[in-house]
Amino acid sequence: MASARSTAMRPNAGWRRFKSRAYYGVLVAATLTGIVVLVTLLARVLAEGLGGLSWDFIVSYPSRFASQAGILSPLMGSLWIMAFTALFSFPLGVGTALWLEFYAPKNRITDLIQTNISNLAGVPSIVYGILGLTVFVRWMALDRSVLAGALTMTLLILPVGIIAAREAFRSVPRSLGPASYALGATKWQTIWRVMLPYAFPGILTGAILSMSRAIGETAPLIILGALTYVAFVPGSAGLAHAPLDPFTVLPIQIFNWSSRPQKEFLDIAATGIIVLLILLLTMNGLAIYLRNKFQRKAQD
Numbered sequence: 001m002a003s004a005r006s007t008a009m010r011p012n013a014g015w016r017r018f019k020s021r022a023y024y025g026v027l028v029a030a031t032l033t034g035i036v037v038l039v040t041l042l043a044r045v046l047a048e049g050l051g052g053l054s055w056d057f058i059v060s061y062p063s064r065f066a067s068q069a070g071i072l073s074p075l076m077g078s079l080w081i082m083a084f085t086a087l088f089s090f091p092l093g094v095g096t097a098l099w100l101e102f103y104a105p106k107n108r109i110t111d112l113i114q115t116n117i118s119n120l121a122g123v124p125s126i127v128y129g130i131l132g133l134t135v136f137v138r139w140m141a142l143d144r145s146v147l148a149g150a151l152t153m154t155l156l157i158l159p160v161g162i163i164a165a166r167e168a169f170r171s172v173p174r175s176l177g178p179a180s181y182a183l184g185a186t187k188w189q190t191i192w193r194v195m196l197p198y199a200f201p202g203i204l205t206g207a208i209l210s211m212s213r214a215i216g217e218t219a220p221l222i223i224l225g226a227l228t229y230v231a232f233v234p235g236s237a238g239l240a241h242a243p244l245d246p247f248t249v250l251p252i253q254i255f256n257w258s259s260r261p262q263k264e265f266l267d268i269a270a271t272g273i274i275v276l277l278i279l280l281l282t283m284n285g286l287a288i289y290l291r292n293k294f295q296r297k298a299q300d
Contacts, residue, residue, distance in 0.1 A: 045277075049270025057271060061231050062253060066264030071272055073230040074253035077146070078215060078279065080234045080242060081249055084150030085157070085214055090207060092154070093161030094196075097203075100162075101169045102191055121159035128156045129223030137224060144225040146234050147243040152220050157210035164206020168199035201295040208287040215280055218251040229256070250276045 060070020096117075104110045132152030142148040172195050180190040235242030250272060257269035 045270045045273050048267050049272070049274050052268055052271040053274055057268070058275070062229055062256075066262060066268055069257075069265075069268055071250070071253060071275055073233055074248045074250045074272075075275060075279070076233040076235075077230065077247035078249045078276075080146045080247065081149050081153060082211060082215055082283070084146065084243065085153040086207070086211060088150060088154040089158050089161055089210065093158055093206075093210075094165050094203060096158075096162045097165030097169060098191065098196075101166055102187070102195075117159050117162050121163060124219075125156055125217050126219040126223060128152055129220030131155060132220060132224050142244070144246055145244045146247045149221055149224055149247060149249075150243075152224055153214045153217065156217065156220060157214050160210040160213070161206050164209065165199070165203045168202025168206065169195060171202055172198045197294070197297070201291045204287055204291040204294065208284055208291070211287070212280060212284060215283070216251055216276070218249075218255055221249060221252060250279070 057070050058075070059072055060068065061072055062074070063069040100110070100114065104113075129152060132148060132155065136142045136148040136151050137144060140148075142151075176194050176198065177190055180194045181187075185193070230246060230248045232245075234245040234247050237245070254269050254272040254276065257265045257272060260266075
């Protein structure tokens with residue numbers, strides 16, 4: 001009886017092994033394809049742009065002449081935009097996630113809000129550019145300023161930050177809340193001193209992903225009217241005026257250079273890509289360091 005049953009199961013077992021190996025092969029092939037394409041692109045960018053990377057290129061302003069062109073104003077513009085975007089999006093995202101997880105009533109309105117947040121995470125970025133142009137540039141009369149660009153980027157990444165923060169709060173062990181209440185802590189003390197420190201590494205992971213998306217976005221800022229040529233740094237007339245100064249960012253400047261037919265501008269566009277990658281990796285490295293630091297602190 002046992003031998004007959006095992007004989008009947010052998011064809012199914014062989015088919016399952018074949019499917020498992022086929023799926024494994026497809027996944028490995030897809031992974032290798034992505035790695036090969038990425039390495040090829042990086043190798044080409046480094047080959048074309050590494051020779052032009054110098055301190056003079058960093059501290060010089062864009063120019064009509066490739067030999068004199070630099071990247072100071074778009075670099076500083078990107079830093080200003082990212083600083084204000086983080087300042088707006090982080091507290092709003094964490095606060096919204098806190099309200100939805102711990103304070104919001106369970107009703108149709110809350111379900112509608114949650115559904116809309118999930119849908120907004122998949123909206124094309126150019127739609128946020130149109131929204132930012134209508135609300136911040138025209139209605140609020142912020143013009144094409146750093147503040148208008150940062151608020152538009154905040155709208156773009158806020159849904160991703162909210163979803164990541166909610167998932168981080170849900171990853172907190174359920175026993176920690178009742179244990180904190182049993183020790184006499186209030187609800188806010190439990191959230192602030194128990195839930196938030198434990199979930200903070202996951203929140204920072206979501207912040208890393210959202211900020212990485214924002215730093216490379218071009219379409220919303222083009223719709224917003226960000227300049228392609230800026231011969232000054234935001235805040236050069238005083239830090240108090242920086243939020244209302246015009247700006248440009250690295251992706252827009254790289255796009256401007258790469259759209260020109262001269263080979264020299266294509267080379268400095270590759271150099272600009274290297275600067276953008278260095279900025280992105282630096283931001284991610286700092287965020288990962290902070291995430292790991294808070295994670296070890298939470299485990300201790």
